[in-house]
Amino acid sequence: MEHRWGMAIDLDRCTGCEACVVACHAENNLPVSSPEQAGKGRTDHWIRIDRYYEGEFPDVKVKYMPVLCQHCDDAPCEPVCPVYATYHNGEGLNVQVYNRCVGTFYCANNCPYTVRYFNWFAPEWPEPLHLQHNPDVSVRVAGVMEKCTFCIHRIKRSKQDAARDGRALADGDVQPACVQSCPAEAMVFGDLNDPQSKVSRAAGSGRATRLLEELGTKPKVFYLQKVK
Amino acid sequence: MDRRGFFKILSATSAGALTTACGTKSDRLIPLLVPEHEIVPGEEQWHPAVCTECGAGCGALVRIMEGVRTVERNGEALRQRIAAVKKIEGNPLDPVSGGRLCARGQAAVQSLYHPDRLRGPMKRTGDRGRAQFTPVSWEEAIDAASQKIAKVRAADPGRIVFLTSSGAGTRSLAIERFVKALGAPAPVVCSLTDFPVERKAAEMVFGWKGLPVYDLAHAHHALGVGADFLGGWASPVYYGRQFGNFRQGRLEVRGHLVQAESRLSITAAAADHWLPLRPGSEPQFLAAAGRILLDSRLARNGGQLPAAVLERFQSADVPALVAFCGLDEKRVREYVRELGESDAPVVLAGASIVQSNSLDAIVASHYLNLMLGNVGKRGGVLPPAAAAVPATGNHRAAEALARAEVVLIDGANPAYTLPRSSGVFDALTRAETVIGFGRFLDDSGAWSDLLLPDHDPLESEIALVPAVSEQPAVTMARPFVEPLYATRAVEKTLADLARKMELEYQAVTAKDIVQPVLPDGVTLEDAARQGGLWLESKTEARATVVGQTLELNAAAFEGDAAEYPMTFQPYLSLQFHDGSGAHLPWMQELPDPASSAIWGLPVEIDPKTAASLRIANGDIVRVQSPHGSIDAPAYVHPGAIPGVVSMAIGDGHAHYGRYASGRGANPLSILAPVWEKSTGALVLGGTRVRLSRAGGPRDWIQFSTVDRQERGFDHR
Amino acid sequence: MAAAPELLPYKQIREDLFRPLSGVSRRYVLATCLAFIVGAAGLAAWVYQLRRGMGVTGLQRPVFWGFYIVDFVFWIGISHAGTLISAILRLTDAAWRKPVTRAAEAITVFALMIGAMFPVIHLGRAWLFYWLLPYPNSRLLWPNFRSPLLWDLTAIVTYLTGSVIYLYLPLIPDMAQLAEHNTPWRRKLYRALALGWTGSDREWHALERAMKLMACIILAVAISVHTVVAWDFAMSIAPMWHSTIFGPYFVTGAIFSGIAALLVALTALRKVLHLESYLKWHHFNNLAKLLLLMSLLWLYFTLAENLTVWYGNEPREMAVFGARTRAQYAPYFWTMVALNFVIPFVLLGIRRLRTIATATIAAVCVLAGMWLERFVIVVPTLANPRLAAASRGYAPTWVEIAITAATFAAMAMLYMIFSKLFPIIAVWEFKPHPEEDED
Ligand SMILES: Nc1nc2c(c(=O)[nH]1)N[C@H]1C(S)=C(S)[C@@H](COP(=O)(O)OP(=O)(O)OC[C@H]3O[C@@H](n4cnc5c(=O)[nH]c(N)nc54)[C@H](O)[C@@H]3O)O[C@H]1N2
Ligand SMILES: Nc1nc2c(c(=O)[nH]1)N[C@H]1C(S)=C(S)[C@@H](COP(=O)(O)OP(=O)(O)OC[C@H]3O[C@@H](n4cnc5c(=O)[nH]c(N)nc54)[C@H](O)[C@@H]3O)O[C@H]1N2
Ligand code: SF4
Ligand code: SF4
C-alpha cells in the first residue's frame, strides 16, 4: 500500500483541554444528545479524554489521555462484522460503511478500546444548527455504528489538492481536525510508511507506547508517555 | 503550515482566489462578503475571522460552503441556498492562535446558528425579569431607546451606565465615543475575564499597560502561582501552544513546571508538581519563595530590587509562611531551589480566582522575576505590546449600577456575573431604562425594556486587540456571510441612536483601529485578507522598575469561620469561561475536566469532608453562604483541598437559550459583595460557606463514571 | 399402580390420546387468549422499537448486548430438550421414551423459532436483516463468513430444518390414523400430512431407518449449534468471554435447561390432558435424575470457568469477575447458583424429597437460573471494558421486558395449539406389531 496512516499523541504536551473533542464534533457532524440520553451514556465522542486520578491528596495526580479509534492493523472489530460494514482499507484505515451497517453491535463489543458509538435514534439538529454540517461527511441514520475515521475525507481532499498541483503528498499535508486544532500540538498525523515522517519518528521514540498493545491489535495510534 | 509560506500564497492569490475553487485553504482566503451565487456546491472558501468568545482575541479562519436553510416568505416555507459557516479554525498567521483554537472558540459557530438567537429588536411586555417580549421594528426600537436615553441625559448624563465586556477594539471604541457624545461616564467593564488585577500589578511594578506576556516556550523552569493559564485565564490557546513547546518543543531541554494553586486545575494537572496552596495564601507563598532564593544565593539579580522590597523578602519567615500556605517546607525549598538554579526560570502568577490580596501576590511574583533576572528577556516575562486602542479602565459595575438611571448592556451579563448581594437586581428594577444589545435573551436581557440584538461576530466587521501579545497586533475580520436575521451591529445601532439624538458622533469601523497602526507598504486590504496586522515587536524592553513597595496582606474572607467552615471558589471553567459559553450544546456535552460531568456542573468536595457529611458522588448538596445558598450535585474530588469547595462557573442561567436556561446553579450568586480594592474586580474566592446534604443524586450526568484505573468494584 | 401404557388395549390408548384433539374447553380458550394478548403486547413493543430506534432499549455504550441476546441464548438452549432426549433415547431404544419424545421434539421446534427471532429483534436496522443472508444482489455483496454471527445463522437454520423433519417423521403414522374418520377440514389436513401413508412394511422400515438417521444427524447438529452460539462470545477478546470451555459449557447449560423445560411441559400436559396413565412417576423420575446429573455437570463447568479466572487474577478479567461475584451483579450470580445447583441438588438429590411436584419445582428453578446464567455471562463483561473509564451499567426498559415476556407467552400458545392439532404422545408407538395385529 502507498500510505499507512498513523497518529502519535504526546501525553507530555497534552493538557486535556478538549479542543480536539470539539474539533471532531464540528468536522464530522457528530450529533449532540440530550441530558436524558447523555445520562444513559448515549453521547457521541469519536475522540474522548479518558481521565484517571492517581495517588491520594496532596500527592494526587490527574492523567488525561485522548482516546480515539486506534485503527488497529489487526482490528478485532473487523472479522466479526457479518456484512463487511467495517473493514480495513488499502491505507490501513479501519473504515466504517454506514449504508452497509445493520447494527449488530458485535464490532463495538469486540473493540477493546470502546471507541465505537451507535446511533440510538435518528439524530436531530434544531434549525438552523444544521447549517454547520460538513458536506464532506455524511450524517448517519438511526441504527448504525460509527467511529473515528481518521478524517478520511481530509485525506482524500489532500490527495486531490496534491494531484492538482502535480506534487506528491508531503508530510503534514493531511491534518485530521483534532490534530489541526490541538493548541499544544500534542498530536501528529502522517504516513507510517515514510520513515522520515513526523509520526514515524515519534513512533520510534523511546517514549512511544501503544494502548493495550498486549492484545496484539497493532494499533496505529502511538502514545508518547509523560516524562516522570 | 509556516507563516512565511502563508504570506507567499497570499501575495500570489488575492481577489483571484474568488474564482479558483479547489486548493489548500490558504489559497482561498477571501475577505469579502460571499454573495449566494458565488457558492459552488462542494467547494470551500476560507475567510479570516476573529474569535470573540473570550478576550484573548485569537485570529481564526472560517470555512464557508453551501448550506440550505428554510425561510418563511408570506406564509410558506422556502428552502434558500446560502453561504454557511462550516468550521472555525485558527489563523496560522496569527501569533496568538498560531492556527489553533480552543474548544470554546471552535464552538462559536453554534452561537451563530443557535436556534434561540434573537431574530430582531424586541420590546418588553411583562414585568422586568419575566422575559416577556414582543417584536418591534428597528425604527420603533431606535425611537423608543433614543427618547428614553435623551430624557435621562437631559436630567443627568452621569446616570447613564454602559456595561461592556473585556477587550479593546471596534466595539469598545464605538462605545467610548458614544458615552463621550452623551457626556456620560466612561463605560464599565462588567466581566470576569478582563483580569484587571494582573494589569494593575504589571503597571505598579513595571509601569506596563496591559497584560504581561510570559515567554513559557523558551523558559526551562516555570513556577505557576494562582494562574490556570491552560484553562480559565487570559489566553488559553496562546499559553497552550507555549506549554507544548515548553515541554517537548526543544531537543536539549524539557520545561519543568511547578504549579502552586488552590485547586487541581488542568494546569496543575499538567504540571510536574502541584503545590496545593491554601486559598489566598499566594502572596505569603511568594514571599517565602523570595526569601529562599535570597538565602540560597539564587537571586542572581537581587540587586535590582527596591530596598523596601528586598527588606520585605529578607524578613520573610519561611517556616511560618509555608505552614500558613498549608505546604510542606522541604518540598517548597526543593522546588524553589530548582527554579533558582535553572538557566531560564520564570514565575507566572495570576488570579484565575481573584482574592482580596491577589494584587500583592502578582506584584510579589514580578519582583521574583526581577530577582531571577528574566524580565524582558527570552524565556521570561515580556512587556505587553503597545495597544492600538487603550483598554477600558473602570470595573466597578455594582457601584455604577447603584446610581444608574439608564443601563446599556453589551457583551456583559450583570444579572449572572454579579452576586445577588451586590444589589444588581434592585438596580435593574429601579433603573428608568435598561437596554440590551445581546444576541440572546440572557439573564440580563430578561431585565431589559428593549433588546437591540447585535449581529453574530461571524457576521460582523471586527478589529480587536489581543489581550496577550508580545508584538503590536490587531486581529481583524470583515463580514463574509449575510446576517441570518434582522439584527444590527452595535456599532451601527449606536450610530443610529446618536443620529436620532443629534449627537456629535462618528461611526466606528475597523479602519479606525487598523489605519493608525498600518506600517507603510501595507494596506487595510492586506490586513483584512490576512485577518489582522502583526508588527515586529521592538527590541528587548529593559526592566525599568517603578514599583517601590511590596505588601503581603492576608486574604480576607466574608463569613464567620465557625458558622461557615469552608472556603468557596467559583472558577472560570475551560468550557464556559465566565458562564457565557453555557448556551452552546457542544460545550454542554463536553466533559468537565475535573469531574467528567456533562449537562450540568458539580460542587467539588474533598473526600474527607464528603465522608463526614455522608455525601456521595451525585448527591445534591446545599452550599450556604452568608448571602444565600445554592443546590447542586456533589463531586467527591480526589484532588480537592480539604475544607476548600470549588465550583466551575457556567450553570444557573435564568435565561440563556434552550441548552442553558434553568440548568444547574450559579456559584456567583451567593458570593459576598467584596471587590478587589485597587481595581474593583469581584473577589471570587473571598466567601466562606457551609455544606449540607440536600438529597440523593439528581441531574448528575458523568461522561465517565470511573475516577481511577486501578478500580474497586464499587462503581455502579 | 396402574398398568404401563404398553399393557392397555390399543383401542383405549387411541381414544385417550386422540380425545384432546376434539373439542376445546373454556379454560383452554381463555389460556390461549391470555397468551395471545401478552404476545401481541410484545409485538407492539417491537414495532415501537423499530419506529423509534434502539434507544428505546436500556442498551448503552459499552453494554451493547442485553436482554435480547440473553433471550436468544436461553431459547436456543431450551431447544435442546427434544432432540437430545428423544434422539438419545431413540438410539438407545429406551422403552420409557415413548410417551415423552413428541412433547420434547415440539419444544425444540418452537423454542428454535422463538430463539431465532432475537438476532433480528436486536438489530439496529432489523428491516435489513436479509443482508446477513448470502443472496444474489446487484452489488455482488456477500456476507462475511469470518463472523461467528454467520456461523450462528447457518447452524440455526440447519437445526431448525432438521428439527422440523425430526418432529414430522414420527407424526406420519398418526396422521394416517387421524385421517380415517374426522371432521372434514381435519381429514383434509391430516390426509395431506400423512403423505398417503398406508402402513405397509416397506413404509414402516423406511420410516424406522429415516428416524434413526435423523436422530444421529440431529444430535450432531444440536451439539454444534450451541457450541457456535457459545462462540459468539468466546471468539471475541472480551474479558471472561474469551474462554475455551464456552462450547461445552453452553451445550451443557442448553441440555440442562432443555430437560427442565421438558419436565415442566410434561407436568402441564399430564394435568391438563389427564395423561396420568401415560406420563407416570418413572418418566419424571428418570428425567429428574437426568436433571440432577446435568446440574452437577453445570456446577463443574461453572466452577472450572470462575475458579481459573480468580486464580489467574488477571486484572481485567478480575474486574468482570468482581462485578459478577462481589459488586453490582453479585445478586444475580448467587441467585443463579442457588437456582441451578442448591435447590435442584436438595430436591432431587435426596430421594425422599423427589416427587413429581418437587421435580417440577426444581425444573422451574433451573429455567429461571439458566436465564440468569446467560445474563450474568453477557452483561458484566460488557459493563467492565478494558479501559476502565468507559465502564457503565445496564438496566432493561419496558420494551425489552415486554418482548421477553411475549416469547414465553408465544411458547405456551404454540404448544397449546400444537396439542390441539396433533396427539402430543405418539400413538402408533404403542401399536402392537403388524403381524400380531389381528381383529
Ligand atoms: N430524491 C432523489 N432521488 C434520486 C437522487 C437524489 O439525489 N434525490 N439521486 C439519483 C441518483 S444520482 C442515483 S445514483 C439513484 C440512487 O438510487 P438508489 O440506487 O436507490 O441508491 P440508494 O437509495 O442510495 O441505495 C438503494 C438501497 O440500497 C440499499 N443498500 C445498501 N447496501 C446494500 C446491499 O448490500 N444490498 C442491498 N440489496 N441493498 C443495499 C440502501 O440501503 C438503499 O435502500 O437515485 C436517483 N434518484
Ligand atoms: N450518504 C450518501 N452519499 C451519497 C449517495 C448516497 O446514496 N448516500 N449517493 C452517491 C451518488 S450515487 C451520487 S450521484 C452523489 C450525488 O451527490 P451530488 O453530486 O452532491 O448531487 P446532489 O447533492 O443531488 O447535487 C449537488 C448540488 O448540485 C446543485 N445543483 C443543481 N443543479 C445545478 C446546476 O445546474 N449547476 C450547479 N453548479 N449546481 C447544481 C444542487 O443544488 C446541489 O446542491 O451522491 C453520492 N453520495
Ligand atoms: S487538544 Fe491536544 S492538548 Fe487538548 S486535549 Fe486534545 S490532544 Fe490534549
Ligand atoms: S480501535 Fe476499536 S474500532 Fe478502532 S480499529 Fe481498533 S478495534 Fe476497531
Ligand code: SF4
Ligand atoms: S454494528 Fe454494523 S459495523 Fe458493527 S458489526 Fe454490526 S453490522 Fe458490522
Ligand code: SF4
Ligand atoms: S481523526 Fe478525525 S475523526 Fe478521528 S477523532 Fe480526530 S477528528 Fe475525529
Ligand code: SF4
Ligand atoms: S482562547 Fe478565547 S479567543 Fe482564543 S479561541 Fe479560545 S475562546 Fe476564542
